[in-house]
Amino acid sequence: MTHEIAVIPGDGIGQEVTPAAVEVLEAIDSVDFEFVEADAGDAVLEATGEALPQETRSIAADADATLFGAAGETAADVILPLREVVGSFANVRPARSYPGLDAVQPDTDIVFIRENTEGVYSGIESEVTEGVTTLTRVITESASREIAEFGFDYAKQNDYDDITIAHKANVMRETDGMFLDAVSAVGDSRGADYDTALMDALAMHLVMTPEQYDVIICPNLAGDVLSDLAAGLVGGLGLLPSANVGEENALFEPVHGSAPDIAGEGIANPSAMVLSAAMLLDHLDYDEEGDRVRTAVESVLESGPKTPDLGGDAGTEAVTAAIVDEL
Amino acid sequence: MTHEIAVIPGDGIGQEVTPAAVEVLEAIDSVDFEFVEADAGDAVLEATGEALPQETRSIAADADATLFGAAGETAADVILPLREVVGSFANVRPARSYPGLDAVQPDTDIVFIRENTEGVYSGIESEVTEGVTTLTRVITESASREIAEFGFDYAKQNDYDDITIAHKANVMRETDGMFLDAVSAVGDSRGADYDTALMDALAMHLVMTPEQYDVIICPNLAGDVLSDLAAGLVGGLGLLPSANVGEENALFEPVHGSAPDIAGEGIANPSAMVLSAAMLLDHLDYDEEGDRVRTAVESVLESGPKTPDLGGDAGTEAVTAAIVDEL
Ligand SMILES: CC(C)[C@H](C(=O)O)[C@@H](O)C(=O)O
Ligand SMILES: CC(C)[C@H](C(=O)O)[C@@H](O)C(=O)O
Numbered sequence A, B: 001m002t003h004e005i006a007v008i009p010g011d012g013i014g015q016e017v018t019p020a021a022v023e024v025l026e027a028i029d030s031v032d033f034e035f036v037e038a039d040a041g042d043a044v045l046e047a048t049g050e051a052l053p054q055e056t057r058s059i060a061a062d063a064d065a066t067l068f069g070a071a072g073e074t075a076a077d078v079i080l081p082l083r084e085v086v087g088s089f090a091n092v093r094p095a096r097s098y099p100g101l102d103a104v105q106p107d108t109d110i111v112f113i114r115e116n117t118e119g120v121y122s123g124i125e126s127e128v129t130e131g132v133t134t135l136t137r138v139i140t141e142s143a144s145r146e147i148a149e150f151g152f153d154y155a156k157q158n159d160y161d162d163i164t165i166a167h168k169a170n171v172m173r174e175t176d177g178m179f180l181d182a183v184s185a186v187g188d189s190r191g192a193d194y195d196t197a198l199m200d201a202l203a204m205h206l207v208m209t210p211e212q213y214d215v216i217i218c219p220n221l222a223g224d225v226l227s228d229l230a231a232g233l234v235g236g237l238g239l240l241p242s243a244n245v246g247e248e249n250a251l252f253e254p255v256h257g258s259a260p261d262i263a264g265e266g267i268a269n270p271s272a273m274v275l276s277a278a279m280l281l282d283h284l285d286y287d288e289e290g291d292r293v294r295t296a297v298e299s300v301l302e303s304g305p306k307t308p309d310l311g312g313d314a315g316t317e318a319v320t321a322a323i324v325d326e327l
Helices: A014-026 A044-046 A054-062 A075-085 A142-155 A174-187 A199-207 A220-234 A271-283 A287-303 A316-324 B014-026 B040-050 B055-064 B076-084 B141-157 B173-187 B199-208 B220-232 B271-283 B287-303 B316-326
Strands: A002-010 A032-037 A065-070 A088-096 A111-115 A125-129 A132-140 A164-169 A195-198 A214-219 A240-248 A250-254 B002-010 B034-038 B065-070 B088-098 B110-113 B125-129 B134-138 B164-167 B195-198 B215-218 B241-246 B250-254
Touching: A002 A054, A014 A032, A014 A065, A014 A271, A014 A316, A032 A240, A032 B088, A044 A271, A054 A065, A054 A075, A054 B287, A065 A075, A065 A271, A075 A088, A075 A250, A075 B215, A088 A142, A088 A220, A111 A142, A111 A220, A132 A142, A132 A174, A132 B034, A132 B173, A142 A174, A142 A214, A142 B164, A164 A174, A164 A220, A174 A214, A174 B134, A195 A199, A199 A220, A199 B220, A220 B173, A220 B199, A250 A271, A271 A287, A271 A316, B002 B014, B002 B055, B014 B034, B014 B065, B014 B271, B014 B316, B055 B076, B065 B076, B065 B271, B076 B088, B076 B250, B088 B141, B088 B220, B110 B141, B110 B164, B110 B220, B134 B141, B141 B164, B141 B173, B164 B199, B164 B220, B199 B220, B215 B220, B241 B271, B250 B271, B271 B287, B287 B316
Parallel strands: A002 A032, A002 A065, A065 A250, A111 A214, A164 A195, A164 A214, B002 B034, B002 B065, B065 B250, B110 B215, B164 B195, B164 B215
Antiparallel strands: A088 A111, A088 A240, A125 A132, A132 B134, A240 A250, B088 B110, B088 B241, B125 B134, B241 B250
16 A cells, blocks of 8 residues: 655755655655655745645545645644644644753653644634724634543553643633643543643643653644644754654654754754654554554664754755665 | 832642742842732632632832742742733743753753744634634734744843744745744844744754853744743753733742642742742842842752752752852
8 A cells, every 4th residue: 555645845954854854754665655745935925925835735635644844934834724724633742851961851752633623723814993993703613522532542552641721721711721631531530630730830840850741632722832842852852753643644753843044954853753753653553663663763863873853964865865774 | 218029828838938038038138028919810710719819919119029839730820910910011031041050951041032922822712603713813913013023122231142032934825924923023223133933943953052042032832832942952951940021010930830749748849939039139229139049049959958959958948048148
């Protein structure tokens, strides 16, 4: 069986790390892939007037899964609609520290389960009168319940014990109140243990004692900010993969952006992108292959060549070759 | 001249740390204070049906400044209206590390200038139909400009060079777009240097390289979360004071809450509360006295008795006495 994978490198270092992920997937002999490349991002906007061409949407919609690299200025116009195109409701963001790497907190292993469709991302905004703008933050019981089911399932399947529900329901009483109630209700109905945490206090605790957290279920913006915070704990965005998961389809992308400061130099860290490809393997039920890729990345992070963001002087290609060697 | 100070200890450790601040202020011979105590919080709600009695509002409104300890479950019903009562538009939250204390990032010295009146704190929420809730996030040009004027002034007066404007205008285009434009325009009109940063990326950079930041001007919720994050960098909420500053009036409070887990044991760290009293002194133009209090707190943090949150075994009273001794 051949799996059709849409490949959207995008801008900046997306052009450099996406081929690394494809190379690693091609090195997995037990799985057959057909890669279909598609364009999106700043360069495409300039060339065609559209950051996310209809053809790219169709390719992503029809593929078995999508690999996305990075977008620059147009990131929000590319990644937010793409998350919709693949119908993803859950954004899964594992943040873990690795032996052999300098980390602010070397004992971190947390998976953020970020609601991926609503909150302040609803996009309902206007300048209601001169100098006064409003945004409508939307939280529904159904989306909250869906992310909760996903999160509690994820924790169970991956043997994670500590589940935390992040919220700011003391201030956003109706909206985060509904999120908190709906997610808690799912936990209760399963007899699951979980904690709840105000997102501000949680930011502090994550910095000081990340080892106390496993799975954090959060509204959209909280997940955005807290997962980047956790990237800081483990050594930077070059290490964090993510999966945007829908009922039928899914899109895999590093948490980092297009990094215009180093783009074109061939020194971007491919780890986050390759780890995103490992999540793609999991998603297609090639768990063993996913684990093989993760183990290879870990082993290179521990004792192989490193890119400059991790204090080394190796390039993207050398690191990718080392990962492929370890497979 | 006697300054009338409203004193609202509130709940939990608020009852323990507020007297510490009063004791320190009383030890400053060069300034005359009259303290007027008032009630607010969970216990008052239980006793009277109101978490923030009208009398307390009046006392705070009429005082030259207010000291607030902490509130528990009712925190949002107490501190949000109190910030309004004193007309505060700016929440000033310095986060710095101290020699002699364990800190995740020992080289941190950042002041968050948090917009204190709008954003998701506007309180306009409802369940529009069963299972669907909305919150209206409001950002105005006038409030954004006001916090910007305050922030750029603050940076200048305190010789801080690196000013960063936090936002998420790539997603909240109208609302944070207005915030970003208005704050930038104030900076530009003064010929000030400043950077802008997406709040998610900023969370990561604050964790990894806090030494690169001085003053961060932010919308309400961003300030709430990022300042707690910074508390984690420097050793916990027991160290962060804050000022809620209005045109005429102001309220000073530690960033921490009522800490029900240790309340009543006499071991709460009074530093954040005493440092809040130092900010009160600054506010009343007793800058030298404010500095004296800060120096005393620093010296006790460096080599005096420590409360358990900082790894010591001293109680609140012993630490307070040591601070008074150092004055
Ligand atoms: C580019 C931006 C729209 C996006 C987001 O906010 O989700 C990014 O920060 C991310 O976390 O993937
Ligand atoms: C208690 C709560 C309403 C408050 C806030 O969100 O402002 C608190 O977190 C703070 O930061 O002072």
